[in-house]
Amino acid sequence: MGRDVIIACDFPSKEKTVDFISHFKGYSPYFKIGMELFYAEGPQIVYEIKNRGYKVFLDLKLHDIPNTVKKAMASLSKLDVDICNLHAAGGSEMMKYALEGLTRADGSRPLLIAVTQLTSTSEERMRNELLIEKPLKEVVMSYAKTASDSGLDGVVCSPLEVPEVKAACGKSFLTVTPGIRFADGEVGDQVRITTPAKANELGSDYIVVGRPITAADDPLAKYIECIEQFVK
Numbered sequence: 402m403g404r405d406v407i408i409a410c411d412f413p414s415k416e417k418t419v420d421f422i423s424h425f426k427g428y429s430p431y432f433k434i435g436m437e438l439f440y441a442e443g444p445q446i447v448y449e450i451k452n453r454g455y456k457v458f459l460d461l462k463l464h465d466i467p468n469t470v471k472k473a474m475a476s477l478s479k480l481d482v483d484i485c486n487l488h489a490a491g492g493s494e495m496m497k498y499a500l501e502g503l504t505r506a507d508g509s510r511p512l513l514i515a516v517t518q519l520t521s522t523s524e525e526r527m528r529n530e531l532l533i534e535k536p537l538k539e540v541v542m543s544y545a546k547t548a549s550d551s552g553l554d555g556v557v558c559s560p561l562e563v564p565e566v567k568a569a570c571g572k573s574f575l576t577v578t579p580g581i582r583f584a585d586g587e588v589g590d591q592v593r594i595t596t597p598a599k600a601n602e603l604g605s606d607y608i609v610v611g612r613p614i615t616a617a618d619d620p621l622a623k624y625i626e627c628i629e630q631f632v633k
């Protein structure tokens with residue numbers, strides 16, 4: 402499986418999204434649909450993008466009892482998305498049920514990846530609010546290993562964590578990495594950032610890029626810059 406750039410369509414409406422993706426005619430970016438857009442527009446937004454021939458990462462981060470997640474994943478699988486995800490914090494049984502729900506009658510299924518700890522969770526918050534005493538990095542690696550042992554295809558993580566995740570879970574375990582910025586670009590609210598070139602060096606399989614492309618005057622030019630730096 403090759404490396405790819407996933408563009409985060411963090412838009413509030415179908416109109417804005419369709420207008421944005423019209424910049425990419427003749428190219429084949431992956432698009433990420435998150436909660437904001439999916440809750441606003443429903444499954445139809447997935448069809449809008451898939452019908453134009455693009456791949457979709459549906460970033461809904463499921464976390465519930467195993468049976469509920471299994472049934473929800475079966476619904477998402479019918480949408481023919483290419484990647485979907487859940488919170489590893491739901492545990493190995495939930496992850497195994499999720500895989501069962503995703504698997505179609507013919508044995509095919511979307512890729513399933515796990516969120517370990519959100520990048521918005523600090524070690525202090527983990528200790529004081531979640532009562533998790535271990536260092537953040539150890540928790541991330543342990544969650545990644547549980548996801549791998551449960552049969553998942555990969556994790557969402559920081560590009561900086563990729564070498565360790567690959568060492569613990571194997572080279573083919575996918576790493577999908579947000580927190581990407583160009584060397585001369587705005588950082589915004591992201592903290593631990595890397596450039597597309599650095600993410601390549603660190604071994605990411607997919608980079609997730611939002612504002613550096615969506616807020617650019619020329620989104621296609623920025624997308625091409627990402628591809629040139631990341632998919633060499």
Ligand code: C5P
Nearest residue numbers: 409519520579580591609610611612613
């Ligand atoms: O605009 P920006 O490039 O920061 O967008 C990054 C995208 O990746 C957003 O859709 C954000 O929700 C998502 N994401 C993230 N960090 C995570 C998981 C997802 O930034 N740990």
